[in-house]
Amino acid sequence: MKKIATLFITSLLCMAAQAQGLGPAHARVNGTPFKKQAVTLGQLQERGLVRKAARKATDEKPITAAPEGRLLDNMYVNSNSFGLGWGSAYTQVVDGGLGGVVEGKDGYVYVKGPISQAYVWSLGTPWVKCKKLAADTIEMITPQIYAIDAGDPYYVQRMTYDQAGDTYVVDSTKSGIKFTWKNDTLRQVDDCLVGFADATGSWFYMGDYSIVYTVNPDKPVSINKDQTQGIDTSLVKVTHIASPEKLDSTTTTMVNAYAVVDVDDEMVGNTIYVDHLEDGLPNALIKINANASTMNLEVPSGQYLGVDENYNSHIYALTGNAYVDSAGTTKYFNYNKTSKLTLNFSAEGDSIFAPYPASLIINCGRNNLYIVKEYVAPLMEEVNDEPMTPANPVFSIDDVTRSTRFDVLKFTIPTVDVDGDDLNTNNLYYCIYYNDSVYTFTPALYTGLKTDMSEIPYGFSDSNYDIFLSGGQHTIYFYDKNWTKLGVQSIYRGGGQERKSAVVWVDSTTGIESVTGAARTVKRVSYYDLQGRQVSSQATGLVIERIDYTDGSNTTSKVVK
DSSP, X not given: OOOOOHHHHHHHHTOOOOOTTOOTTTOEEOOSOOOOOSSOHHHHHHTTSSOOOOOOOOOOOOOOSOOSEEEEEEEEEEEEEEEEOSSSEEEEEEEEEEEEEEEETTXXXXXXXXXXXXXXXXXXXXXEEEEEOSTTEEEEOSSEEEEEETTEEEEEEEXXXXXXXXXXXXXXXXXXXXXXXXXXXXXXXXXXXXEEEOTTSOEEEEEEEEEEEEOOOOOOOOOOOOTTOEEEEEEEEEEEEEETTEEEEEEEEEXXXXXXXXXXXXXXXXXXXXXXXXTTOTTOOEEEEEETTTTEEEEETTEEEEEETTTTEEEEEEEEEEEEEEEXXXXXXXXXXXXXXXXXXXXXXXXXXXXXXXXXXXXXXSSSOOEEEEEESOEEEEEOOOOOOBOOOBOOGGGEEEOSSOEEEEEBOOSBBTTSOBOOGGGEEEEEEETTEEOOBOTTTOTTOSSOBSSEETTOOOTTSSEEEETTEEEEXXXXXXXXXXXXXXXXXXXXEEEEOOEEEEETTTOOEEEESOOOOEEEEEEEOTTSOEEOTTOOSEEEEEEEETTSOEEEEEEEO
């Protein structure tokens, strides 16, 4: 759904440089991957940040579903590309992009998403039709519909430099773009741009050349165990350097660590596994191996995490040595890649760490550095997974913006408990109250969802950015407008328990803000065996935990200690 992307309006409008007329001579080099944006190409045009596309009435539609035939999906893409950023065109060497090929039952070959940067503005990854020629050669048919955005059609075109050499134009001498398709490898033959053009054939700042699609042989890490073994799970806090401006500043990320154990809870093998290193792939694992000869731990470089469609890329964990680099006055971390990251045990033996400059890098692709997240000088220490009551959301009537088609809700979910202690955001959720009931977000109304959702994970964003987190603030485009009261509540699951904050309300008729079900203060925690006899807090096994609150209420639950 199209929406007013208020989050980005201010920064976009402040940009003096507009993409109108920009070509190869003016495009900047982009060193980091662009994530799918909350604004659309049509919205950039509405605000004058790019020129208006030529309009054309058409019944043509992009091929959005894989045609029948032999399918190779999530192929590994290399290319040189042009893209459209926030008000300027850029160039990027694509390594590890996503693509696909279908050998169609109809005799054609279909190529998925050959314009690699179109995903940035939610322009889709259509299947582009190619006809077979002699031997292993195929020809991409041009012009061919690629996307329809804000009612405007866009096409794949064969494009070359104009006479001045500073932009691309449709090739007037020939159409079609030749590739070879052999041994499950697609390789561009013609020296031209697979360009993104409007209805008049004018280049619209995006396109790729030197395109190669190959099958990715890499598989995500999985835990190896047999039926007699179990999994031991620990909560681990990863502390790492926060900024190249100040190397003594740190930030933390909560992850889970897993080990295979036998029936006596003894560790089996020499590997532990860690997840939650990449927000878009929270369940993806990497291996950390024990080295008996050096008595330390090692993270091999090049581990494959999987596919993150927000970056249109295959994601890898690489290792390297950091150094502070700069572009103008802006400092950033750059890296010399290494074959592994070595983690040492602290003197007390209660943590493992890699001293600066050793780093773990979560990256788009396995070769070039296009960094999604970086852990510079990581220190890992196990922390207790405890029951914690989350602090109340921050939400007021001023955070609700009304419009004719939808309302915009903005609120903050604190990442601390009622005592100010840090929560594990992987276990933090929130829900929205619509009048007096918890609201369920459905794919029928929120097309960026795959299933119904009534509890939203703290860091969740849907594929259409109707629901997203940015800069610590949550935003929801709310299409059910027949409300008089809206509420926000935080939910935390830790230590085998679920605890909730108060519901913070706003009332559209009165403008009154209120809090109900305020978080209770714990007075006493006691434990009982299954026969009801009180036991020590140090007791192990299955016990009954009773929590008494200062308001006289209590809760009980079964826990394993």
